[in-house]
């Protein structure tokens with residue numbers, strides 16, 4: 447299995463998928479089945495999210511381990527630090543090592559509702575501190591998150607990019623972007639971060655919107671903007687599940703093809719435990735990402 451920085455160092459398109467872990471043991475099997483079906487598409491790697499509070503972290507590691515050890519796909523385990531201590535991060539690193547996981551996405555996680563900043567006395571205030579700690583205490587390949595439309599808490603995009611530069615300089619090997627629905631936003635962002643001296647590979651995060659509920663949730667979570675072309679598609683097909691599924695996969699495919707045509711080679715699809723969505727996208731790209 448490979449470190450993701452090596453996968454991304456090759457000058458060719460890559461396609462990766464994301465799944466989320468089960469909330470409880472009785473759901474483990476169904477998540478594992480969905481992850482296995484997506485893994486059968488032979489993606490460049492797969493990532494597994496974790497809850498901001500870290501409560502389901504064990505399942506994150508177990509699904510990531512299944513992907514690597516049973517389904518033969520390089521896996522990336524997410525790790526949040528908003529509620530972490532140095533001891534809990536030590537345990538997380540040790541668990542990953544035991545399961546053979548080589549890649550971690552180091553995240554802060556969202557602040558608890560109503561909180562504007564973390565108290566002084568917590569172990570980690572921002573993801574750069576987690577990146578620094580993991581770098582000093584493991585040989586994991588480390589990814590970080592970035593936000594083409596700016597992180598919702600940042601005062602400005604410039605400030606957000608300065609913070610990102612600090613995080614990358616601390617030890618990120620690669621970045622994955624928040625979802626976006628207008629590629630011109632990503633092209634502008636890439637220009638700005640490269641100008642700021644951020645040189646690590648960037649995976650473009652693509653969210654296929656396949657139902658009206660996921661559209662609402664995506665906007666709430668990320669604050670991203672839907673372009674008029676996407677809103678028209680939602681208006682027309684949003685109430686017809688089959689049509690919306692087809693239209694959402696087509697829109698995501700169109701975004702990905704435009705990105706690759708313009709030299710953005712690394713595509714990370716928020717496939718959300720939906721093998722049918724991952725399959726639809728992979729089939730549409732079968733001759734483009736081989």
Ligand code: FAD
Pocket residue numbers: 494495496497498499524525526551552553554555556557571572573574590591592593597598599600605606607609610612613622623624625651
């Ligand atoms: P940070 O890099 O710490 O940035 C957060 C904010 O603080 C930004 O506004 C930034 O500009 C600012 N900032 C950063 N460093 C500093 C500093 N040193 N001083 C002052 N300000 C600073 N959430 C989950 O709970 N689980 C997941 O699995 C998960 N996966 C994600 C995957 C991707 C690809 C992305 C893009 C997001 C994901 N998230 C996940 C959401 C993420 O946890 C939230 O967006 C969170 O609010 C910020 O996390 P971060 O790691 O980007 O934080």
